[in-house]
Each structure stands twice: as structure tokens, then as C-alpha cells.
Amino acid sequence: MKPTFGSYTECETIPIYYPPQYQPQQPGIESIMIPRPVSENPAYAGxxxxxxxxxxxTGGDSGIGRAVAYAFAKEGADIVVVYFNEHGDAKETWTRINQLGRRCxxxxxxxxxxxxxxxxVEMTIRTFGRIDCLINNAAVQFYQESIESITREQLERTFRTNIFAMFYLTKAALPYLKPGSTIINTSxxxxxVGFKGLIDYSATKGAINTFTRSLSMSLVDRGIRVNAVAPGRTWTPLQPASLPPKLYMSAGFEHPLRRDAQxxxxxxxxxxxxxDDxxxxxxxxxxxxxxxxxxQ
Structure with missing residues (x-):
């Protein structure tokens, strides 16, 4: 029997269609998505x-950030969820982390x-007294058919959220990071590969890769490891909040697995x-x- 879509066991190359849907803002609200993203693998015990x-x-209220928060909580970590203004999603994430026995x-x-x-950083130290891992995950993206449609305001917001924030948070957290601490950036x-409708977004992700490599060289002597994760298309609120339906309804069909990730x-x-692995x-x-x- 084939697993149904949304189950943690799904691994077959089954094309999935998503219905057109409206999101009132960026980076999007997970609780109104159809279907809801799957943030937790119940078979993952930690x-x-x-x-x-x-x-x-950052961006820990929903999408990839929420999934990371749940996995980290199962591994015994306390979590600081940083988000924009999606209070309902953040409350849902906070509740689940507490159910898993960790503080949030x-x-x-x-x-x-x-x-x-x-x-x-100040509130994290005041609440928990330490920082062991900084995950720079939050991002925005704005689809435009042409570079001519990218305004200065959009360009500045995309870079400010996607890459400037990584500099700001890293600088603020660095005095509290000890040998063995880690920084992980979401690329x-x-x-x-680029994306013709997301030129400014793609440019920030290229910058994140170089930021990751350069920062890792800068901090290695302090015993702080810096790396990044580069997801492919993933069903998160950012997709219906930023892309036209024609692009997210059949996302991932061109990939070998013929679906996007959960x-x-x-x-x-x-x-x-x-x-330490x-x-x-x-x-x-x-x-x-x-x-x-x-x-390559």
C-alpha cells in the first residue's frame, strides 16, 4: 500500500499538486496552507x-525553521524562535516544543x-544564559518576471532580510559563542542553478554561500564551526506567499523524486x-x- 501524501514515510516519486491559495503577506502563514506542511517525523525520537x-x-515559527526547532528539541535543545509577525504559527511551535519537554x-x-x-541575543542570554547554535534561516523572496520589475525597495528588503541579518545576528551572538559552538546558514x-524569476533572492543565496565559507575560515581558530544547508524546493509558507500558482502547484516535478520536500x-x-557528528x-x-x- 502506498503511503498517503503528508506521511513521514512518503518517499516514492509521486507527483503532488497543490491547490491555488492566497497568502496575505510574506513570509507567509503556515496555519492557512492547503495542505499543511509536515514539520515533524514521528519516527524521529532523538x-x-x-x-x-x-x-x-530565525524563521523558527514555520516551514524549515519549525522543523529544525522540533528536531533540535527532540535532541534535547532549548529553542529561541525568532519570527516576523506570524504570532499564531509561533504559538503553535512554542506549544509543541514545550510538549517535547524543552523550553522555548x-x-x-x-x-x-x-x-x-x-x-x-540579549533576551537569549537573559533567559538561558548561553548560546550554542545560531541558525540563520529566515528569508523573503519576491517573484518578478524581469529584473526591470525589481524596485530598489524590493532589492534592499531582500538583501536586508536574507544576508544583512546574518551579519547582524552573528556579530551580536559572537561574544557568547564558545569553542564547539556552531553557526548554520540556510542557503x-x-x-x-539560479532562478529567472527570483534574481535578487538567488543573489542573496549566493552571497550566503560565500559568507559561510569566509566566516568559517575566520572563526575556525576560535573553535566555532560554520556551515550551510541548501534545500531544494520545499513546501513552506514562502512558496504560496511569493510565487504564482503555476510555479508552486506542481513544484518539484522536474526533479528525480518528482515532488518538493517536506x-x-x-x-x-x-x-x-x-x-558532534x-x-x-x-x-x-x-x-x-x-x-x-x-x-560541480
């Missing part, structure tokens, strides 16, 4: 790989504002990079994309 560590996760702090604001990034397959399928790569891994961009890009 083994204490991140016991009593503290992780800051939620902080709403614009990570493109350097002062807010400082506030995130994208678009950094490698967020829980991306999360284990973050667990690997945050844990990856002590010899620095400056890498791990591709988790269903075979859409195999590297």
Missing part, C-alpha cells in the same frame, strides 16, 4: 545529540534591523551540522534537494 544546548532559529522563547521583530538582532539550490526532510541536515565539517554547503542539483 538521541540527546544536542542535550541542554541553546539554539537561536519566542521573539517577534524584523531581523533586518540590527538593533532587534541585538535584542534577540538554497538557487545559489547554484520541511522535516530538511531538518536532519541541521542536526548533523550542529552536533560533524566536528570535521567546516565551510560546507550541504545540498538537500532531491537530486535537482548534484554539484
Amino acid at each position: 538521541s540527546g545529540k544536542l542535550r541542554d544546548k541553546v539554539a537561536i532559529i 522563547l519566542t521573539l517577534a521583530g524584523d531581523i533586518g534591523d540590527e538593533s532587534f538582532c541585538g535584542h534577540v 538554497s539550490e538557487t545559489a547554484h 520541511p522535516w526532510e530538511i531538518a536532519p541536515a541541521f542536526v548533523y551540522l550542529a552536533s 560533524s566536528t570535521y565539517v567546516i565551510g560546507q554547503v550541504i545540498q538537500v534537494n532531491g537530486g535537482s542539483y548534484f554539484g
Whole structure:
């Protein structure tokens, strides 16, 4: 019997169509998506790989960030969920992390504002007393048919949210990161293959790859490891919030697995990079994309 879509066991190349749907804002609200993304693999029990560590996760209220938060909580970490203004999603994530037996702090604001990034770090230290892992995950994207349609305002917002925030948060957190701490950035397959309707977004993801490699070289002598995960197309609120239906309704059909990922399928790569399983891994961009890009 074939597993139904949305189950954690689904691994066959079954094309999935998503219905057209409306999202009132970016980066999107998970609770109104049809179907809902699958954020948690119930078969994933955790083994204490991140016991009593503290992780800051931007965009942790939904999508890949939420899935990472759940996986980290199952591995024993306490979580700081940083999000924009999706309060309902954040509450849902907070509730589940508490059900998993870990503590969760939620902080709403614009990570493109350097002062807010400082506030995130301050509240994390005040609440938990430490930072062990910084996950720079949050992003925005705005589909445009041509570069001529990309306004200065859009360009600045995309770069401010997607890459400037990584600088701001890293600088703010660095004084509290000790040897053995990790920084994990969320890149994208678009950094490698491009995407004609997401020129500015793809450019920020290319910048994230170089930021990751350069920062890893800068911090290696301090015992802090820096890496990135580059997901392929994943069913998150960002997709219907930013893409025309023709692009997300059959997303991933051209990939070998003929579907896009569910967020829980991306999360284990973050667990690997945050844990002692990856002590010899620095400056890498791990591709988790269903075979859409195999590297050079």
C-alpha cells in the first residue's frame, strides 16, 4: 500500500499538486496552507545529540525553521524562535516544543534591523544564559518576471532580510559563542542553478554561500564551526506567499523524486551540522534537494 501524501514515510516519486491559495503577506502563514506542511517525523525520537544546548532559529515559527526547532528539541535543545509577525504559527511551535519537554522563547521583530538582532541575543542570554547554535534561516523572496520589475525597495528588503541579518545576528551572538559552538546558514539550490524569476533572492543565496565559507575560515581558530544547508524546493509558507500558482502547484516535478520536500526532510541536515557528528565539517554547503542539483 502506498503511503498517503503528508506521511513521514512518503518517499516514492509521486507527483503532488497543490491547490491555488492566497497568502496575505510574506513570509507567509503556515496555519492557512492547503495542505499543511509536515514539520515533524514521528519516527524521529532523538538521541540527546544536542542535550541542554541553546539554539537561536530565525524563521523558527514555520516551514524549515519549525522543523529544525522540533528536531533540535527532540535532541534535547532549548529553542529561541525568532519570527516576523506570524504570532499564531509561533504559538503553535512554542506549544509543541514545550510538549517535547524543552523550553522555548519566542521573539517577534524584523531581523533586518540590527538593533532587534541585538535584542534577540540579549533576551537569549537573559533567559538561558548561553548560546550554542545560531541558525540563520529566515528569508523573503519576491517573484518578478524581469529584473526591470525589481524596485530598489524590493532589492534592499531582500538583501536586508536574507544576508544583512546574518551579519547582524552573528556579530551580536559572537561574544557568547564558545569553542564547539556552531553557526548554520540556510542557503538554497538557487545559489547554484539560479532562478529567472527570483534574481535578487538567488543573489542573496549566493552571497550566503560565500559568507559561510569566509566566516568559517575566520572563526575556525576560535573553535566555532560554520556551515550551510541548501534545500531544494520545499513546501513552506514562502512558496504560496511569493510565487504564482503555476510555479508552486506542481513544484518539484522536474526533479528525480518528482515532488518538493517536506520541511522535516530538511531538518536532519541541521542536526548533523550542529552536533558532534560533524566536528570535521567546516565551510560546507550541504545540498538537500532531491537530486535537482548534484554539484560541480
